[in-house]
Amino acid sequence: MSDKVIDIPATARLRLDGEALVANWRALDDMSGAASTGAAIKANAYGLGAVEVVRRLQSAGCRDFYVANWQEAREIEASVEEGTRISVLNGVRPDDMQYAMGSLAKPVLNSVEQVYRWQETGLPCDLMINSGMNRLGINPADIEQYDWNGLDIDIVMSHLASADEDVPQNADQLNQFDSVLQYVSGKRASLSNSAGIALGQAYHFDCTRPGLSLYGGKQRPELSAAIKQVVFPETQILQVRELQVGDKVGYNAKYTAERDHPIAILAMGYADGYLRGFSNTGLFLRGQTKLPVLGRVSMDLIAIDISGASDLGESDWVTAQYDLPTASRQSGLSQYELITGLGNRYSRYWV
16 A cells, blocks of 8 residues: 555635735724734634734734633744734633743733732733623722732733623723723733724724634624625535425425425535524525525535526535625624634635
8 A cells, every 4th residue: 555645635615815814904903093903813813723814914013912822822922923922811820830931922810819820920911800791800899909010011901791782881891991090000901802993992092902803703883894704615516416396405304395406415514613503594606696505504514506506516616605794694693603613624725
């Protein structure tokens, strides 16, 4: 047997638009005004590939990157240029200390316990304030009782819970964060995520931390015109077949043909992150021709109506309609779930 490794091409892939990614960052940077604009690249840059995203955004001028944990920090450390900063949002556990003390990244301290753990190192850190979301963060009452002079704090930050809505909580969190800054200060302050940037200058402070909108998410109307689609799932046709009136398709027969027409079976399914919410609602595209999903999405296969493109055949490629707001309406899933859930079976290529 030959030792030569035989390449097996993927049957589904993600086309990633590098120019759209950079354009989105620049649009968010413009909206951030005088504040510097970073990039949340946690969860492997929302599924796109953290190293490639860092490379492209650094070239555009981005100098602050936000990851969830130290494994994610380690993945990108070799890719960052001098002057680029990495913040680890989940903080520093006892088990993280050995790696964290030698890392280029800095922890975002989320509790008094983490503060005590880190202060002995003398190394830079960020600080998360709980301004009302009640996830991670130090409560304002604890902030007022602590002497912060012993910490080298870069960013004092908090996180908006409902910036995608026009609700009183946004102003409440802004006021809470403002009040805390009189007791603890760092070199910089930060409050806004992608949607928070669209709330206006009062929310921008010194630096902003967009995530979803970098990758095509549009959580507020103010973002709609500026943000471009970045991710385009594509898949191959495995088989074409002809339905007759009365034929049923897929698990539990959720589609029954009311006319004779051709369908294609695609090499993609909910194991790839194209979830059951798209059953009988999703669309694929061949150019501008819409190819509706028929019946239930299964683990590895999807059926589509190719009446409008009957020349399609085995091994031809089609593209999922995956503009995030549109796909969210089709599936009932959040834009965040749609993009971070795209699976590992896709090959990824940048254009």
